[in-house]
Amino acid sequence: MPVASIREPAVAGQFYPGEAEGLKEVLKGMFPTGIVPRTAIAVMLPHAGYIYSGAIAAETLARVVIPKRVILLGPNHHGIGEPASVVTQQGWRTPLGVVRIDQDLSQRILAQSDLISQSDSAHRHEHSLEVQVPLLQYLQPDLQITPLSLMHLSLDRLLSLGAAIAAVISETPEPVLLVTSTDMTHFESADAARVKDQLALAEVLALDPENLYRTVRDNRISMCGMIATVVVLETCRRLGASQVELVRYGNSGEVNGDMSEVVGYAGAVVPVT
Numbered sequence: 001m002p003v004a005s006i007r008e009p010a011v012a013g014q015f016y017p018g019e020a021e022g023l024k025e026v027l028k029g030m031f032p033t034g035i036v037p038r039t040a041i042a043v044m045l046p047h048a049g050y051i052y053s054g055a056i057a058a059e060t061l062a063r064v065v066i067p068k069r070v071i072l073l074g075p076n077h078h079g080i081g082e083p084a085s086v087v088t089q090q091g092w093r094t095p096l097g098v099v100r101i102d103q104d105l106s107q108r109i110l111a112q113s114d115l116i117s118q119s120d121s122a123h124r125h126e127h128s129l130e131v132q133v134p135l136l137q138y139l140q141p142d143l144q145i146t147p148l149s150l151m152h153l154s155l156d157r158l159l160s161l162g163a164a165i166a167a168v169i170s171e172t173p174e175p176v177l178l179v180t181s182t183d184m185t186h187f188e189s190a191d192a193a194r195v196k197d198q199l200a201l202a203e204v205l206a207l208d209p210e211n212l213y214r215t216v217r218d219n220r221i222s223m224c225g226m227i228a229t230v231v232v233l234e235t236c237r238r239l240g241a242s243q244v245e246l247v248r249y250g251n252s253g254e255v256n257g258d259m260s261e262v263v264g265y266a267g268a269v270v271p272v273t
Contacts, residue, residue, distance in 0.1 A: 006091040006098060007120065011127045015049040016134060020095045026050060027138045030058040039272040040064035041236050042178035044204065044229060045135075046265035047074065047128045052252050053183070053265040057135055060247045060267030066140040067175040069102055071109075071165065073148045073228035074128030074181035081122025083151040084161065086110065088118045092145060094134045102144040105168065105176070109146065113164035115157055122149040128181045128225065136179070150227050155213045158227055162209065162234025169239060180232040182225020184264030190253050196221045197249065197264045204268060205244045209233035236270045245269045 012018040017026055030050065043060050046053035076083075086106045091098040110116050123129070129147045137143050153161075169176045184200065185193035200221050203212035209230040216226045223229075233244075247269060251262035 005089045006093050007087055007089045007123060008093050009095070009130060010125045011130055012095055015127055015131050018095055023095045023134060024138070027134065030054050031062050032059055035062045037063055037065045039175070040177060040269050041239055041241050041272055042180065042232050042270040044180045044182060044232070044266065044268040045132055046183050046267065047131045047181045047225070048183060048252065048263060048265065050131070052255050052263070056248050056250055056265050056267040057132070060269060061135055061139060063247060063269055064177065066136055066143070067177050068140060068142045069105060069144050069172070069174055069176045070136055070179060071105065071146045071148065071176060072129045072132055072179045072181065073150060073231055074126070075224045075228060076122050076126060076149045076151045077128065077224065078125055079151065080125065081119035081149065082117040083153060084115050085117050085119035085122045085149050087120050087123050087147060089120055092133060092147065094137060096134055096137050099133055099137055100144045102146045105146040105172070108168045109165060112168050113161055115153070115161050116148070123147060132179055132181055150231070152227060155210065155230070158213070158230045159209065159234050162231045163238055165231065166235045166238035169235070178232050178235060180225060180229045182223055182229050184223050184266055186222040186224070186263050187261050190251055190259040190262045193251060193262050193264045197266065200226070201246060201249065201266055204229065204233065205246060207233055207237055207241060207244055209237070241270050242273045243271065245271065
């Protein structure tokens with residue numbers, strides 16, 4: 001495909017190794033063995049550098065079957081581009097190769113929801129989705145992705161978007177996995193972060209997008225991907241999900257030893273029941 005139609009890596013060599021062989025070696029060491037994967041509707045993954053949150057992300061993904069078609073939703077940290085957008089590009093490059101953009105799903109989501117537009121600029125420098133792609137690509141070589149970058153939207157709009165994505169998935173004969181990319185509390189003590197994050201995770205595990213939105217806002221929890229997670233929870237609820245399972249919770253202090261100012265990380269699975 002033409003070079004101009006490929007989204008180039010923004011944080012390769014920073015958040016994860018920038019060379020194929022080094023990345024493969026890191027990924028091989030991150031994924032646990034002996035786990036039988038099962039079918040899932042969605043996963044929630046952290047998006048820090050692999051040294052910090054990669055183990056939680058890999059442990060979560062190891063528990064699910066990764067289909068060829070994956071919809072990724074994550075926060076737009078930079079505030080560039082449209083409030084909710086997919087890319088116009090045809091491919092997404094990682095050190096492991098170019099992943100194809102799922103044009104069919106992208107176009108059907110665009111047609112189903114007037115909240116979504118196309119904006120390459122929203123994705124150009126964003127790491128929240130980029131760090132997930134090599135993990136998925138490692139497990140599913142035939143991966144196709146639909147990346148959705150989201151800024152802050154009202155609760156009603158987030159629920160509407162979740163309903164629209166659910167409608168598209170319901171009409172898709174092949175299996176589709178949803179990924180919401182989020183870190184939890186930022187730059188508070190480990191104890192304070194855990195207290196706040198338990199409040200947010202209780203709503204995630206209750207499959208309650210409305211209360212997650214309110215809990216994060218009311219308690220000033222710096223869960224950067226809350227908006228994406230609200231959308232995914234609503235999508236899952238409409239697709240018949242009945243439970244969410246927490247895989248693991250941790251924080252950056254467990255890696256760098258500084259418990260006075262951490263970022264929280266959590267991995268969760270929404271299984272097919």
